[in-house]
Amino acid sequence: MRASLVEDAACAGTGTVFCRNCRFCTMVCPAGVRIPEVMTMINLSVAAGSADVRAGDLLRHTYAARTAGGPASACVGCHACDGRCPQGIPIIRQMARATLLFER
Numbered sequence: 001m002r003a004s005l006v007e008d009a010a011c012a013g014t015g016t017v018f019c020r021n022c023r024f025c026t027m028v029c030p031a032g033v034r035i036p037e038v039m040t041m042i043n044l045s046v047a048a049g050s051a052d053v054r055a056g057d058l059l060r061h062t063y064a065a066r067t068a069g070g071p072a073s074a075c076v077g078c079h080a081c082d083g084r085c086p087q088g089i090p091i092i093r094q095m096a097r098a099t100l101l102f103e104r
């Protein structure tokens with residue numbers, strides 16, 4: 001499951017998510033998920049060498065601070081963000097990935 005979460009086309013095989021922080025997604029999210037901040041933390045995790053494994057404590061603390069009030073696990077899977085991302089990022093899948101990386 002974890003591998004498939006990393007292998008989205010939007011990641012281009014690197015695990016990196018090409019979020020441009022446009023925040024189109026956050027405008028429609030009823031759960032207040034801090035989606036761009038979550039994406040940034042995914043990329044930091046990739047840079048640190050953990051694209052698909054539980055992130056280390058420092059990254060987890062940083063994630064908690066940056067996503068306070070709207071962590072990835074707050075995603076309720078409502079699909080309101082589907083098709084909103086100009087980068088084509090499958091947001092729900094990346095929220096599931098971030099939950100595994102930072103919240104489990």
Ligand code: SF4
Pocket residue numbers: 028029030031032033035074075076077078079080081082091092095
């Ligand atoms: S699917 Fe998740 S991230 Fe997307 S709008 Fe719904 S709650 Fe927010």
Ligand code: SF4
Pocket residue numbers: 018019020021022023024025026035036039084085086087088089091
């Ligand atoms: S719509 Fe896509 S590119 Fe824009 S902030 Fe959300 S995830 Fe990032």
